[in-house]
Amino acid sequence: MLRLATAAIPPLGGAQLWGASGVFSDPYGSGLRTVGAELAELLAGGAGGTRWLAGDTPQRQVVFGPQPAADAPRQRLGVDGSLHLLDGRPVSPSDPLAGQWAAVDGGMPVFLERVW
Numbered sequence: 001m002l003r004l005a006t007a008a009i010p011p012l013g014g015a016q017l018w019g020a021s022g023v024f025s026d027p028y029g030s031g032l033r034t035v036g037a038e039l040a041e042l043l044a045g046g047a048g049g050t051r052w053l054a055g056d057t058p059q060r061q062v063v064f065g066p067q068p069a070a071d072a073p074r075q076r077l078g079v080d081g082s083l084h085l086l087d088g089r090p091v092s093p094s095d096p097l098a099g100q101w102a103a104v105d106g107g108m109p110v111f112l113e114r115v116w
Contacts, residue, residue: 001042001052001064004035011060018065053099070111073103077110 005015043052043064051067068074075091076084083091083102091097097115104110 001039001054004039004042005062005064007035012062013057013060014062016057016061016063018063055096055099067099067111068101070101070109073101073109075100075102075112077102077104079105083115 002015002017005012039054043054045051052064053067055063055065057063074086075095075097076086078084083097085091085095086103098112100112101109102112
């Protein structure tokens with residue numbers, strides 16, 4: 001993942017890998033697929049089927065890390081659709097929301113793929 005992302009630098013400030021994916025592959029591709037297609041396949045599942053996520057930092061670095069566990073939600077989704085941090089404060093645009101689990105009032109946690 002780091003080698004593929006490095007191809008996009010200098011528009012990016014760098015690339016980081018948070019954890020070990022357990023996937024070992026040939027660092028050279030056939031050239032028949034795009035970098036995006038190669039990355040999507042790697043992110044879909046590493047060792048043990050762990051899904052990986054890609055994010056970014058304010059310093060314009062791409063960050064790869066494993067999807068967090070469902071038993072550790074970082075926010076709460078109300079029945080009215082409101083989203084709050086676990087301490088009850090409303091979320092703000094600076095809070096990391098997408099790629100996180102949310103506890104649901106009266107239900108099972110949900111994974112937030114996208115947040116608008």
